[in-house]
Amino acid sequence: MTCHIKSGHNEQGMKQKSLLYHFLSVFSNGNMLSKILTHEACANCKECCVFSRYDTWEQPALNPENRQKAEKLIPESRFVSKGKESCIFRIREDYPEDLFLCPLLDSETGCLLGEEKPFECQIYPFQVMKIDNHIGLVLSPLCEIVMKKPFQFLLEFAREELAGKVFAYARQHPDIIRKYDGMSPVLVFMPE
Numbered sequence: 001m002t003c004h005i006k007s008g009h010n011e012q013g014m015k016q017k018s019l020l021y022h023f024l025s026v027f028s029n030g031n032m033l034s035k036i037l038t039h040e041a042c043a044n045c046k047e048c049c050v051f052s053r054y055d056t057w058e059q060p061a062l063n064p065e066n067r068q069k070a071e072k073l074i075p076e077s078r079f080v081s082k083g084k085e086s087c088i089f090r091i092r093e094d095y096p097e098d099l100f101l102c103p104l105l106d107s108e109t110g111c112l113l114g115e116e117k118p119f120e121c122q123i124y125p126f127q128v129m130k131i132d133n134h135i136g137l138v139l140s141p142l143c144e145i146v147m148k149k150p151f152q153f154l155l156e157f158a159r160e161e162l163a164g165k166v167f168a169y170a171r172q173h174p175d176i177i178r179k180y181d182g183m184s185p186v187l188v189f190m191p192e
Contacts, residue, residue: 032122032165036157041145042110048124048143049105053091053098060120061086061175066113073112074103083175119169120176126162126187128170131180135170137163138184151185158187167191 042048051058061082062070070077070089078090091100104112111117120127125143129136137158141147146154167190170176 032162033126035161036146036149036154045143045145046105046110048121048140049102049111051100051102053100056088056091056100057082059088059102060118060124061173062088062118063173063175066116066118069113069116070104077103085173086175119173123162123166126158126166127178127184128166128176129178129180129184129186131186131189135167135177135190136180136186137166137188137190138180138186140184155187163188163190 062079063086067079067087079087080090082088089103102111104117106112111121125140125146127138127140129138139146139154139158170190
């Protein structure tokens, strides 16, 4: 997303500045899920940063800014398009392991992109999926930490605090919308 802030004190400039601050506060601090996950819990697990060579399509979509930063941090990286504006890391054909670690994962510090990590990483274990002709916010059952929480609590959190923000982002960046996996519980559908 590109945000332009006009200088001066006109009403249009103030609205744009307010919108920018809203998005920065929601998406850049990496704390969107702080009510259900701690940074420490995620850092100790890192399960969401590991993929089998058969499900590398599960990697998060890197927007152009993420890709540019990844290329600077890991110059040998190669990418494959995912949608219109996004990409994912290309896995070497000769990769010796069945498991693939995200190249942005540092075992000591976590994501090399820090608070600017891909949006899908910021909201995981929640994901946006297309179910028939509808878009839904689902909960991945692979996150053991979150799955231990009461389902009603997760449902209310998704509906009241997360869905509006996530669906607004998905409308602007449809590359994050995945095909429904058939196993993740659907928490809320995007209003039409």
